[in-house]
Amino acid sequence: RRDAATGLLADGSAIVETAEVVGITDPDGMAVPVTERSTLGMGEAIRTLLDLDVRKFYVALGGSSTNDGGAGLLVGLGLKLFDADGKTLDPVPSQLGRIARIDATGLDPRVREAEFTGMSDVDNPLTGEHGATAIFGPQKGVTADQIATIDAALAHFADLLEPALQLTARDKPGAGAAGGLGFALHMLGASFEAGAEVVARQVGLDIALEGATWLITGEGRSDVQTLHGKAPFIACQHARAHGVEASLLSGAIDPAALPRLSEHFSGCFSPAPGPITLEVAIRDAATLLANEAEQLARLKFGSR
Known part of the structure; x- marks a missing residue:
């Protein structure tokens, strides 16, 4: 774990920068295998800002080291992932394929009051040949023989998350930004704009x-x-x-x-x-x- 800064603007909104929280330039974070990295810190940062009565968020999506489909962010905000035995799973790529059930009832209710803007310069979908893993995964340490497995894990996560939140977002522009963090933001109702x-x-x-x-x-x-x-x-x-x-x-x-x-x-x-x-x-x-x-x-x- 590491300390990370967020920004508060004069109008009361906040900037949460992916590169600051789970950045690809962080040597300690990059030392962890990409299959075990998550965006949990992003969710924790947003939750802390919610405690400060922030309700408008700009989330900068460049320079991430993660490829978890934004599962960590959502878990940080109260989502729970379970395997077939009912055991809680960590929101990391190696575990996403094992999810049997997603419980969204614990998602922080203040999220519904919040406005999120994803700041991204890419329009890639979550999965597929133009998705997060295939296009951006290699620069984060995803090897050629891991691409299909991790991509399938993100697709499985989306298969369960979309009905749980009653939204469909995996193919929306920007869903593949920051290792799929854009997908999680879409699932929270975010709008997207060029950073x-x-x-x-x-x-x-x-x-x-x-x-x-x-x-x-x-x-x-x-x-x-x-x-x-x-x-x-x-x-x-x-x-x-x-x-x-x-x-x-x-x-x-x-x-x-x-x-x-x-x-x-x-x-x-x-x-x-x-x-x-x-x-x-x-x-x-x-x-x-x-x-x-x-x-x-x-x-x-x-x-x-």
Whole structure:
């Protein structure tokens, strides 16, 4: 177990970030076999916020280490899973295929009063060849010979959960986000929105663009996936709607993606001055970005 932060906004809503609670960058969490990881901490975090009278939640669905179909989140909110002998099961992939009965009567009643927004940039379903396990599982440690078994376990979980909650959600867009955590949110009645759109609204991007002449945006590495709802592309769309040019300044730019990226961005740049190691890039990131941004500004506005 580890401590994780959540965010409270001025309007009383909360942000719960999957990458913070069950993140793929957590070495201790990743040391646990993927078949034994769960999103239980997500449910516990939401329950704690419910105790603080929060009723509006933004759940960021990127960067998860889990592949449990959101079973952990629901168990954290009071759902119970039982095997054929009536014994309680842990909400982890290795146990989902053994579920014989789901008891939803203990689900925290305050969930019905809450409003959930899933912040996701993917539209994958829960299961199948385009589902959570097949597409995103390998980056979390799911091996090729585990994909079919875990995918079947998630399907079995959905087979029992959907009638228990009288909803159908496994094929809804985003159900496969964050190892199926999106499925659990759909089962709680969540709406879904591109995470970058939520952030843009919360930080007042459109207000900042009024009267602006140029936007610089970027990410760790830009490629064709950038154009599928990633933050720089959303920022670029907002800028263009205001008649403002947008340039891309990312840690790396995929050369093969330049023609597509250049259809939207007024120049695509990287701060790396030459071949450098990842260690150096991380260590000197602030200086490298500042130097390159200055050179871009000189190019656009002259040396004044």
